[in-house]
Amino acid sequence: MQLMEIQQGAAARATLEQQACTLLRHTAEGTFPLAPEVMALPSDHYTSPDRFEAEKRCIFRRVPLVLAASCEIPTAGDYKTLEVAGVPVLVVRDRYGTAHALLNACTHRGAAVASGCGTAARFTCPYHGWTFAQDGALIGVASSADFGAVDKAMLAMKRFPVTERAGLVWAILDPASPHDPAAMLGGVDELIAPFGLESWTMVESRQLGGPNWKLAFDAHLEFYHVPMLHRDTFGPDRSNRAFYFAQGPHQRVIAPQGRPGESAPDDLYALGRLPVDGEPVDPLLMGEWILFPGTSINTFYLAGIRCVLVSNVAPGADVGTSTTTQTFLAETLPHDAARAAMGEMCAFLAHVVGDEDLPTSAYQQKAMATGLLSEVRFGRNEGGLQHFHTWLDRIIATEDHALPELLCQP
Ligand code: FES
Ligand SMILES: [Fe+2]
Numbered sequence: 001m002q003l004m005e006i007q008q009g010a011a012a013r014a015t016l017e018q019q020a021c022t023l024l025r026h027t028a029e030g031t032f033p034l035a036p037e038v039m040a041l042p043s044d045h046y047t048s049p050d051r052f053e054a055e056k057r058c059i060f061r062r063v064p065l066v067l068a069a070s071c072e073i074p075t076a077g078d079y080k081t082l083e084v085a086g087v088p089v090l091v092v093r094d095r096y097g098t099a100h101a102l103l104n105a106c107t108h109r110g111a112a113v114a115s116g117c118g119t120a121a122r123f124t125c126p127y128h129g130w131t132f133a134q135d136g137a138l139i140g141v142a143s144s145a146d147f148g149a150v151d152k153a154m155l156a157m158k159r160f161p162v163t164e165r166a167g168l169v170w171a172i173l174d175p176a177s178p179h180d181p182a183a184m185l186g187g188v189d190e191l192i193a194p195f196g197l198e199s200w201t202m203v204e205s206r207q208l209g210g211p212n213w214k215l216a217f218d219a220h221l222e223f224y225h226v227p228m229l230h231r232d233t234f235g236p237d238r239s240n241r242a243f244y245f246a247q248g249p250h251q252r253v254i255a256p257q258g259r260p261g262e263s264a265p266d267d268l269y270a271l272g273r274l275p276v277d278g279e280p281v282d283p284l285l286m287g288e289w290i291l292f293p294g295t296s297i298n299t300f301y302l303a304g305i306r307c308v309l310v311s312n313v314a315p316g317a318d319v320g321t322s323t324t325t326q327t328f329l330a331e332t333l334p335h336d337a338a339r340a341a342m343g344e345m346c347a348f349l350a351h352v353v354g355d356e357d358l359p360t361s362a363y364q365q366k367a368m369a370t371g372l373l374s375e376v377r378f379g380r381n382e383g384g385l386q387h388f389h390t391w392l393d394r395i396i397a398t399e400d401h402a403l404p405e406l407l408c409q410p
Helices: 003-029 049-059 189-196 213-218 337-370 383-396 400-407
Strands: 037-044 065-069 076-082 087-095 099-105 118-119 138-139 162-165 168-171 199-210 241-249 248-254 288-291 293-303 305-315 321-330 375-378
Touching: 003 189, 003 383, 037 383, 049 305, 049 383, 065 087, 065 099, 065 305, 076 305, 087 118, 087 168, 099 162, 099 168, 099 305, 168 375, 189 288, 199 213, 199 337, 213 305, 213 321, 213 383, 248 383, 288 305, 288 400, 305 337, 375 383
Parallel strands: none
Antiparallel strands: 037 375, 065 168, 076 087, 076 118, 087 099, 162 168, 199 321, 241 248, 248 288, 288 293, 293 305, 305 321
């Protein structure tokens, strides 16, 4: 291991321990931090096509996005396709193990070269048959003598700057971006690195349609609604409070107290102290990780196996649509009993989000689209939402050259 990696790992551990100490202290004192004020947000942030264009241009084409978990494409040739804010993307691992993020558009005349997910040695465009390598290089022009001379080297698929860190594939959806996505993560990748997601297994993935991407994502950024909106699923006795720890635009959201009798191996409150060397690091990682702009990672245990639900909320092609992709990962390949429990949990979480959160968000969208509800508000107990929306404005207002420095602010 390089010296720098050791230092980064030590710094991340120190941050995680600091957060754990804060949690333990507040729990012991029965206190709970609040934002200084209630914050108002104009409703047209959710409904204005101009605002949406600004978010697509300044956020989703400039900031590194989580496009996949590494274990979704574990071996050479594995690929998946997705669409983010109208941009069709092909994420693929080449035979050397390197992950690529490509514009899923043939350089002949723009057809999709891949669909769904799978494994492929190369990609043949289904329209006229041009063929591309796993890294996007153009390797074959169908009936090339008839087609005429082209410079194949210049006609590779558009490549997005990509980095694979902490078991996630991140990319900037602008082939011409001058920035290195790895240098724009602000250390949040180091904080989640101890999960070791790169060696996990994907259990299941599904997509849910929703309204404006921020309305869909807001529900991930507070627990205020949990005992109310989710009273029939999570129950009415859940805490509606949350701690927020910020790392640049990213956050970690954690319920302030453990639930009696539901102690899991990652229960910091049951442990009552920091884990020492040689003990599992899990109690330092519990909670929900928010990777700006639209990814959340929820952590829990099932049948003794550590699991996460990665939720990726991506804007749709217009201001009023989004897609939430739920990807369920497990630390080890589940045995039969665990697999059944995980299947049930996947269905449960799809129900909670698809039948409780997203219909509520869709109604909010409809109400705001009337123009009659000029603003909405985030309480002092909704600091995560205040942080998220403040950072959106901050990034939109920042020039390209200053973006990496901004994103790496503590
Ligand atoms: S568009 Fe792909 S081969 Fe014509
Ligand atoms: Fe919810």
